[in-house]
Amino acid sequence: MKKITLALIGNPNAGKTTIFNNLTGARQKVGNWPGVTVEKKEGRLRRGDYEIRVVDLPGIYSLTAYSVEEVIARDFILEDRPDVVVDVIDASNLERNLYLAVQLLELEAPLVFAMNMVDLAEARGMKIDFDQLSVLLGVPIVKTVGTKAVGMEELISTAISVAEGKEPRLRRVHINYGPELEKEIARLSKILSQSPLGQKYPSRWLAVKLLEADQDIVAKVVQEAGGQEIVTQAEASRERIQTLLEESPEALIAEARYGFIAGALRETMRLTPQARVSLSDRIDQVVTNRLFGFPIFFAFMYLLFYLTFRLGEVPVSWIEAGVEWLGAQISAHMAPSLLRDLLVEGIVAGVGGVIVFLPNILLLFLGISLLEDTGYMARAAFIMDRVMHTLGLHGKSFIPLLMGFGCNVPALMATRTLESRKDRLLTILINPLMSCSARLPVYILFAGTFFPGREGNVIFAIYLLGIVLAVLMGQLFSKTIFRGEAAPFVLELPPYRLPTLKSIIIHMWDKTKVYLQKMGGVVLAFSVILWALTVFPRVDGHSPPIEESYIGRAGRAIEPFIAPLGFNWQMGVSLLTGFVAKEVVVSSMGVLYQVDEVEGEEGFSTLSQALKNSGITPLTAFAFMAFVLIYVPCIVSVVTIWRETGSIGWTLFAIGYLVSLAWIVAFVIRQVGLILGLS
Numbered sequence: 170m171k172k173i174t175l176a177l178i179g180n181p182n183a184g185k186t187t188i189f190n191n192l193t194g195a196r197q198k199v200g201n202w203p204g205v206t207v208e209k210k211e212g213r214l215r216r217g218d219y220e221i222r223v224v225d226l227p228g229i230y231s232l233t234a235y236s237v238e239e240v241i242a243r244d245f246i247l248e249d250r251p252d253v254v255v256d257v258i259d260a261s262n263l264e265r266n267l268y269l270a271v272q273l274l275e276l277e278a279p280l281v282f283a284m285n286m287v288d289l290a291e292a293r294g295m296k297i298d299f300d301q302l303s304v305l306l307g308v309p310i311v312k313t314v315g316t317k318a319v320g321m322e323e324l325i326s327t328a329i330s331v332a333e334g335k336e337p338r339l340r341r342v343h344i345n346y347g348p349e350l351e352k353e354i355a356r357l358s359k360i361l362s363q364s365p366l367g368q369k370y371p372s373r374w375l376a377v378k379l380l381e382a383d384q385d386i387v388a389k390v391v392q393e394a395g396g397q398e399i400v401t402q403a404e405a406s407r408e409r410i411q412t413l414l415e416e417s418p419e420a421l422i423a424e425a426r427y428g429f430i431a432g433a434l435r436e437t438m439r440l441t442p443q444a445r446v447s448l449s450d451r452i453d454q455v456v457t458n459r460l461f462g463f464p465i466f467f468a469f470m471y472l473l474f475y476l477t478f479r480l481g482e483v484p485v486s487w488i489e490a491g492v493e494w495l496g497a498q499i500s501a502h503m504a505p506s507l508l509r510d511l512l513v514e515g516i517v518a519g520v521g522g523v524i525v526f527l528p529n530i531l532l533l534f535l536g537i538s539l540l541e542d543t544g545y546m547a548r549a550a551f552i553m554d555r556v557m558h559t560l561g562l563h564g565k566s567f568i569p570l571l572m573g574f575g576c577n578v579p580a581l582m583a584t585r586t587l588e589s590r591k592d593r594l595l596t597i598l599i600n601p602l603m604s605c606s607a608r609l610p611v612y613i614l615f616a617g618t619f620f621p622g623r624e625g626n627v628i629f630a631i632y633l634l635g636i637v638l639a640v641l642m643g644q645l646f647s648k649t650i651f652r653g654e655a656a657p658f659v660l661e662l663p664p665y666r667l668p669t670l671k672s673i674i675i676h677m678w679d680k681t682k683v684y685l686q687k688m689g690g691v692v693l694a695f696s697v698i699l700w701a702l703t704v705f706p707r708v709d710g711h712s713p714p715i716e717e718s719y720i721g722r723a724g725r726a727i728e729p730f731i732a733p734l735g736f737n738w739q740m741g742v743s744l745l746t747g748f749v750a751k752e753v754v755v756s757s758m759g760v761l762y763q764v765d766e767v768e769g770e771e772g773f774s775t776l777s778q779a780l781k782n783s784g785i786t787p788l789t790a791f792a793f794m795a796f797v798l799i800y801v802p803c804i805v806s807v808v809t810i811w812r813e814t815g816s817i818g819w820t821l822f823a824i825g826y827l828v829s830l831a832w833i834v835a836f837v838i839r840q841v842g843l844i845l846g847l848s
Contacts, residue, residue, distance in 0.1 A: 172222065174222045175223050177189055180230055183228070183257045183259040186225070190672055192324075193214055211223065226245055246273075246276060252331075253280075253331045254280050255324065256280060256283065257313075260284045260290040263438065275343075275374045275377060279339070280308045282306070283311055287299075288314050288317075296438065296441065305433045307341065308338065308342075309330075311323050317669075346421065349410060350421060357376035364390075375390070381422055448665070473536040475629070477529050478624050480532055492521035492525060510712075514760060519699065520693050520696055522759030523692055524688050526610040526613055526755075529609055530609060546571055550567040560644055570596065570599070573601070573604075574606070584596045584813060595647060598822075601799075602635045603639065607751035610751075618780050618781060635799070638830070692750065699760045702720035702723070734835045735786070737784070740793055750805075751803060755776075758780070762780065792835040799834055807820060
């Protein structure tokens with residue numbers, strides 16, 4: 170069987186992931202690129218005598234070396250040399266998407282253009298002669314509609330044809346950069362073609378990159394024998410162009426590329442009058458309106474959290490009943506022993522206490538996926554742009570913050586798309602205040618227990634508190650340690666789309682898998698450890714009173730720190746274990762309160778009933794939820810902060826300020842509540 174490697178590349182929102190899912194289905198694996206934490210997706214498919222490995226490269230706008238994603242995509246094409254590169258292009262937004270395409274032409278990669286969303290382009294009144302465009306660009310073009318899996322077979326057969334070198338439409342096309350630039354490109358190309366690097370990469374492409382002062386390429390050239398002389402020649406060429414044309418070579422090269430694109434489109438594309446005002450434009454007039462934008466945004470957010478709780482109630486009760494039944498069955502069929510206690514009080518009570526919230530987690534991710542896939546999240550970033558400017562940031566920083574509602578770890582990694590280090594650090598510091606899904610089980614447990622009938626409002630208030638604190642802390646940091654104006658940036662507003670059922674299911678399964686892995690890994694391990702700390706040291710062969718166990722002693726030791734907040738020692742211990750992962754807060758309580766109840770007179774009851782019986786008041790419960798919202802999300806996020814900032818100092822600062830802020834906010838909530846007579 171012949172093996173082919175196919176690399177998928179394209180702009181963000183061009184439909185690349187949908188095509189990847191169509192091609193590979195469930196045959197996917199996810200990991201990280203070697204040495205970096207950018208997500209790597211791979212899948213396989215078979216056609217006839219071919220086994221095709223599909224590699225999904227990060228979504229990028231260009232092949233410059235400004236971001237990690239761009240370097241990864243470029244290096245994969247240059248170093249791994251895939252047999253075919255499929256550039257997924259949004260046909261309804263051709264001019265912008267073709268900028269990446271012309272850079273791929275310069276790389277002389279074996280290309281296929283998947284002209285995606287052609288139905289949307291036609292609906293917007295764009296009439297495109299794709300055959301003629303294919304001739305002009307020298308690349309085979311396949312029309313696709315990813316959401317309906319249209320064009321997939323033709324895409325695969327064309328990719329195989331290109332990989333086998335049998336595609337007649339493929340030819341080399343060079344962009345003409347004008348006489349002065351071409352003279353310098355030719356001069357550098359000639360020198361580079363005689364160097365080892367010029368034997369490995371296209372020399373013309375290297376010459377253009379040197380004129381663009383691409384630091385990654387400059388570093389590669391310098392390492393070669395005679396490389397410094399080439400770089401010196403490139404600098405002289407840059408100065409000559411700058412002096413002669415009074416413009417930087419980078420700007421002139423970008424201008425020439427856009428000129429090439431404009432020329433190609435003028436020959437192949439016609440716009441009907443209806444194309445001038447699309448449906449997306451009409452919807453945007455409402456959802457990004459200065460007056461209505463914010464109320465619509467908050468209405469969507471409120472609806473998301475309300476439905477997450479309400480729709481999840483029934484399946485949660487089913488799982489809860491199942492967990493209780495399992496614990497009762499083990500108790501009834503096993504003789505009293507440490508093993509039985511471990512199974513019932515450690516594993517079932519600990520892991521079961523968290524897994525009951527799986528339906529809520531699924532619903533939350535479903536809502537976030539819908540908002541992202543339809544294109545609304547980009548509008549949310551647009552309307553929040555003004556707010557972000559008050560923090561010394563711009564709307565682009567809002568996207569990593571929004572991602573934080575799903576999980577803080579990828580959200581922290583998403584800050585690498587920000588060009589300015591100041592923007593990155595500031596966004597990283599306030600990102601943990603975006604309440605991730607791992608905290609949701611804590612909110613649901615406490616809101617459901619202490620605020621019956623108002624659970625959705627309370628959870629929404631907690632999320633809102635995180636946003637308000639992020640704004641306040643952002644303003645504080647931007648006026649003290651991160652002074653300066655935000656870098657100018659234009660936000661992209663992709664057209665609205667109807668998400669496919671398949672992509673939603675794949676997204677939900679990806680998140681579910683991570684959640685279940687946590688249950689079987691860190692939550693299970695800490696439930697067992699915590700249980701062991703509750704039953705030792707043994708007293709006459711029996712478990713000691715909970716207050717005299719190892720965990721009880723640890724809880725007593727931290728009581729002075731948490732007593733002003735009204736928290737009992739069990740809550741304190743749960744917060745300590747919550748440093749590992751926020752789901753562990755609930756599993757810890759499941760273990761701690763289960764032990765307490767078994768020794769009491771009330772027999773088996775749910776964790777919710779145990780919390781009510783423990784003397785916790787609604788005011789204390791709200792302060793506890795606020796503390797969980799604010800203090801460090803989890804140990805993985807701490808490691809991610811360290812990796813993304815590259816600094817132990819910034820990591821310790823983030824931990825210190827988050828824990829301090831959590832304590833202060835919880836204390837203020839409790840004191841203000843007591844003054845107002847709340848309990």
